[in-house]
Amino acid sequence: MKPLILQISKGLAVAEAVKVFVSYSWGVDDKTKLVAQLDPLCKARGIELIYDKQELKYKDRISSFMDKIAEAEHVITIFSKPYFESEYCMYELMKIQERGSFDQRIHPIRADTFEFNKSKARREVIRHWNEFVASEEEDIEELGAGVAPDQHEKLNLYQQIELKVSGIMANLGDMVITPLEQLQADHFAQLLDNIALPKSEHPHIPESSDSEFLETIKENIVFELESHGVEIFRDAIRDELEKLLQKLKLDKLVGDSSNAIATSLITTLKQGDSSVPVITTVLMNAAQNCFDKRGRHFKAAREHHSNIQSAVEQLLGWLVLASVDDDYIQRLTPSRDHATAVYFELPVSTLGGVEIIVSRSYQRQANINAQGSILSGKHITHNKRVRTWKVSEKTNQLMLEVWNQVFKDLKKDSGSRLSRTEISKLNAELEIRRSDNWHQEHHILAIECSDLENDKDYSDTCEQLLNELDQLTLVRFGIADQQQVFYSPEHNLMSAVNRFLTSINRTINA
Secondary structure: OOOOOOOOOEEEEEEEEEEEEOOHHHHHHHEEEEEHHHHHHHOOEEEEEEEEHHHOOOOOOOHHHHHHHOOOOOOOEEHHHHHHHOOHHHHHHHHHHOOOOOOOOEEEEEEOOOOOOOOHHHHHHHHHHHHHHHHHHHHHHOOOOOOOOHHHHHHHHHHHHHHHHHHHHHHHHHOOOOOHHHHHHHHOOHHHHHOOOOOOOOOOOOOOOOOHHHHHHHHHHHHHHOOOOOOOHHHHHHHHHHHHHHOOOOOOOOOHHHHHHHHHHHHHOOOOOOOHHHHHHHHHHHHHHOOOOOOHHHHHHHHHHHOOOOOOOOHHHHHEEEEEEEEHHHOOOOOOOOOOOEEEEOOOOOOHHHHHHHHHHHHOOOOEEEEEEEEEEOOEEEEEOOOOHHHHHHHHHHHHHHHHHHHHOOOOOOOOOOOOHHHHHHHHHHHHHHHOOOOOOOEEEEEOOOOOOHHHHHHHHHHHHHOOOOOOOOEEEOOOOOOOOEEEOOHHHHHEEEEEEEEHHHHHHH
8 A cells, every 4th residue: 555645845754665666668777777776775765666677566557557657756767769769668758747746756867878958869759759650550540440449549649759759858858967977976876865865864863774773772682681680581581582492493592692692582573473472482481480489580580680670671672673674664764855853654553663663763772661451652642633623723732742741740731822932942852851862751742543645734733843843753653554564463562562561560569
């Protein structure tokens, strides 16, 4: 299913995968390999590059795919002489132009030396289509009137191309297009910057790559396993992990070091088992054996309970980040032209899912919290989308909800209005608390809404809210989508984490 996209203007970064289609001539790409060059560069920026050879499967409709190209927000057009003489390429190009915003939506590349900005070159292409159309007209006339209507439809397309191709080429010839050698020299940065800036250029997004952060996750798990007084808990994890690996017929632990244990915990979690045994079996049994009076390690662990409890909380906050699908998080990136605030549209249905994905994106530990049967983030303000919104009233209401979450000792009534001074104070507090490395509070406003489609009031409210509070992270979740976000089913993962926290807290407080 196509992600729902809010058309919101400056100040709002829509954090989702940016989709880019490619319109090109197969024969030219076989020689230049431009699509193969672009693919890894796009992935590095969280751009999903979509092209026919990759996308089309057995029995798929070519015409449907070409129509998707015509509707796309971004299309890389790889121009060449064969491109302008191809019925498929010209169909795509004409449809892109018909949809509007032509200059903004295409990202052109010259693949050969064909100078389509010159009149002589345009005349060559016109002659090609003149001859092609004349030949088709002659062949169809021989068939007779009313025979093969599909051939008449094709002829109509060719006649449209014949009429429009010169004007399209003249328009493109007036556009500054960087030479191919220069684009390749800077890894197509000039072109790709017009689609999606690298994550490192957004002020709130960490500069390090997600693969580097995965190493950080492992390092922090190792740190917790090697903390003072946690040796018994670490050994209990190792014992439970070895049993699980044997049961699942996975590779055994290589040594018993904390690094080996951390690596295996992450790798096993990524197996995507619906019962999430790394949490429900390994961590659960290891912790219960240390905290429960009936546990094998209770007596030896008793004097270290406070250390182990802290390690359990910290370790879980890091480990759950590895449950997010690596490919999905690579595609989750702020879009171009949105400089300050961050807005996420997430295909998850739980507040716990919101906390884990936002934490992974910001490269911080997840602050998960079990509230009865609901798993959430400790600093998430939850709001359910109502059918009708009055922009100014709803903006104030949302700011009040965030205020009451941040300033618990200064709570305001629902009918209050925040003054300009209070809004500035709230915005400053959001930034300071998020920047505190020792006691970080990353406040998120999560709006639950599944039925939004081009809702201007909602868009205007979000834009106004983030213009006022540009240090807030705003999330819309509950979106129906088929994207794989977690390795395990989302509700199974949340239930596993919630059950673990609830059981351990019950045992500790018994």
